[in-house]
Amino acid sequence: MPRQDYIFTSESVSEGHPDKVCDRISDAVLDAFLAEEPEARVAAETFATTNRVVIGGEVGLSDKAKLDDYLGRIEGIARDCIRDIGYEQDKFHWNTCEVTNLLHAQSAHIAQGVDGSEDKDEGAGDQGIMFGYAVEDTPELMPAPIHYAHQILKRLAEVRKDGTEPTLGPDAKSQISLRYEKGKPVEVSQIVLSTQHAHDTQTSDDIRAIVEPYIREVLPDGWLTDATEWWVNPTGVFVIGGPDGDAGLTGRKIIVDTYGGAAPHGGGAFSGKDPTKVDRSAAYAARYLAKNVVASGMAKRCTIQLSYAIGVAKPLSIYADTYGTGEVHEEQIEKACYACMDLTPRGIREHLQLNRPIYQRTAAYGHFGRAPEADGGFSWERTDLADALKKAV
Structure with missing residues (x-):
C-alpha cells in the first residue's frame, strides 16, 4: 500500500511567467492555423527575453500557397497575447517589443510518416x-496541491485584470505543501507566493495583505491553520518581472502543466503542437x-x-x-x-x-x-x- 501520512508539494506559475508567455503565444499560433484548416500541422516554439519575442518551428497546410499569407499574421497574434496577459513595461511592452517570425514549412520526411493514405492509417507524429x-483528492479528480496552486494564481490574475488589485503584476508563482492524513489532504503546512508588483516601496508584508484574502477564499475551509507557514515574496522587491526579468521558452513547465509531480511524466511538452503529435x-x-x-x-x-x-x-x-x-x-x-x-x-x-x-x-x-x-x-x-x-x- 502507498503511504497514507505525508506532506506533498506542488508549484504553479501564472500566465505572466516568461515560460507561460511563450506557451500562450505558441498555442495562439496553433489555434490560428486550426481555425483556418482543422488538419493543419503545427509545431510552434517561442522564446522571449527583454523587448524581444522569437517564434520558430514548422507548419504544414494542404494548400501550401496560403502559407505565406498565414505566416504574415503571426506578429499580430503574439502582440495580442502579450497585451491580454498585461505587459506594458518599458522593457517588455506588447506594442514595442520586437517580434521575429521564423516559422517555415513542415519537413516532408516527418509528414510522410504521419500522413494517412488509402492503404495506411495516420501514424503517430513521434515516438x-x-x-x-x-x-x-478533489471533485475534479486532480492532485490537490497542484490544483489549488493553480486556483490561487488564477484568482489573483482575475483581480489584477479587473482592476480590483491594480498593483499586482502579471508574473507570479505559487507553491503549496499539503499534509495528507490517511491518504486525504487535511492541512497546508507551507504556502509560498511570489508575485510581481508595481512599486518598489511595497514590502513583503504589504503584498501578503493584498493576496492573503484571495488565498483564503480559494483554499478549502480548515486547510490554513495557525501552524501554516507563509512565505510571500520572500526575496523582497519583485517589480522587474516577465521576460525582462528572466527569459522564457515554450515547453519548460511540463510538471506545472500536468500533475505537479504527483504522477509520472513522459517528458513531452504540449504547447504549440497540433493533435497529431x-x-x-x-x-x-x-x-x-x-x-x-x-x-x-x-x-x-x-x-x-x-x-x-x-x-x-x-x-x-x-x-x-x-x-x-x-x-x-x-x-x-x-x-x-x-x-x-x-x-x-x-x-x-x-x-x-x-x-x-x-x-x-x-x-x-x-x-x-x-x-x-x-x-x-x-x-x-x-x-x-x-x-x-x-x-x-
Missing part, C-alpha cells in the same frame, strides 16, 4: 510515452481514461501509460496502475481501455474532437482539472466513458 492520472493528444487521452476509471468507481487513484512509435498508428502498449486502490485488476482496466476507445492518433482526435482552435486557453493554470466547455475545450475532462469502462471489465 514516446505519455501518462494520464486521476485521484479522488501524441505528446499532446495521447497525454490528453491518458488523462481522459484515468479520470473515467476513477469516476467509474473502479479505483480511487489511477495512472494510465500509453506508448507510440513515429509513423505507427496503434499504441505499442497500455499500462494501468491503481496503487492498491483498485476494485478490479489492472489488466482488466487495460483491456477495457483498449475496448472502449480507439487510441490511434486519428481515433483520439475524433473521440475528443481535438481538431479545433481550443488550445490557447490551456496555456496557463493547467491542462487538466478544468471544466469541459461547450465548444469542445477540455473535452478530455469529460467523464462520459465511465459506464462503458465499467461494463467492459
